[in-house]
Amino acid sequence: MKRSRQRIEVNLPELDAVLERALQSPLSDPDYQKLKTALHALADLVKPERTTEKTDSVLAEAGVAPSSEEKREDKKPARKPGHGRNGADAFPGAERKPVRHARLASGDICPECEKGKVYTQKEPKALVRVIGQAPLTATVYELERLRCNGCGQVFTAEEPKASGRRSTTRPRQR
Numbered sequence: 784m785k786r787s788r789q790r791i792e793v794n795l796p797e798l799d800a801v802l803e804r805a806l807q808s809p810l811s812d813p814d815y816q817k818l819k820t821a822l823h824a825l826a827d828l829v830k831p832e833r834t835t836e837k838t839d840s841v842l843a844e845a846g847v848a849p850s851s852e853e854k855r856e857d858k859k860p861a862r863k864p865g866h867g868r869n870g871a872d873a874f875p876g877a878e879r880k881p882v883r884h885a886r887l888a889s890g891d892i893c894p895e896c897e898k899g900k901v902y903t904q905k906e907p908k909a910l911v912r913v914i915g916q917a918p919l920t921a922t923v924y925e926l927e928r929l930r931c932n933g934c935g936q937v938f939t940a941e942e943p944k945a946s947g948r949r950s951t952t953r954p955r956q957r
Contacts, residue, residue: 791824871909877921881907884927884940891929899933908939912946922946 798821801814810818842848871877887894889903907925914920926940 791820793821793824869911871911871923874911874913874921874923877911877923879923879925880943881925882927882940882943884929884938887929887938889929893931893933893936894938895931895936896934899931901929901931901938904928904930904937910942910946 798817801810801817804810804814887901889901891901893899893901906928908928910924910926912922912924914922924943924946926942928940929938930936931938
């Protein structure tokens with residue numbers, strides 16, 4: 784939508800004469816108005832045109848209400864939080880097996896800083912293993928987590944071999 788601007792005729796020789804007279808004496812009211820009008824016309828030409836109009840505001844100015852289809856296209860569907868994985872709570876019928884830390888117990892000296900003591904965390908680290916048999920079964924291994932009160936280091940129990948997860952530190956095959 785273009786701006787509506789009134790058309791102004793600018794006579795350059797006349798404006799030059801006004802400026803010459805301004806050197807000799809103060810401007811008269813008609814000369815002042817001519818210069819002011821010319822300057823405003825130039826400023827309007829230099830000013831960039833706004834391109835941030837929204838469809839709703841343009842239609843409202845025109846007296847047209849946007850249809851419900853147009854409104855639906857503007858809004859994106861709300862996405863659920865997370866990244867598509869199910870947590871351990873999504874498997875209420877799963878067998879739960881607590882796994883204790885192999886080397887540490889609550890109250891032991893921290894092996895990292897050797898100053899603080901480690902204490903059991905409220906929530907264990909959940910490791911869900913689903914076995915693909917009919918019907919599906921799942922096992923949740925609750926790996927004990929111990930945190931040092933001195934350095935804040937968290938120690939998690941190792942996954943049992945029965946969990947079926949491959950070790951991440953296996954040697955390279957050549």
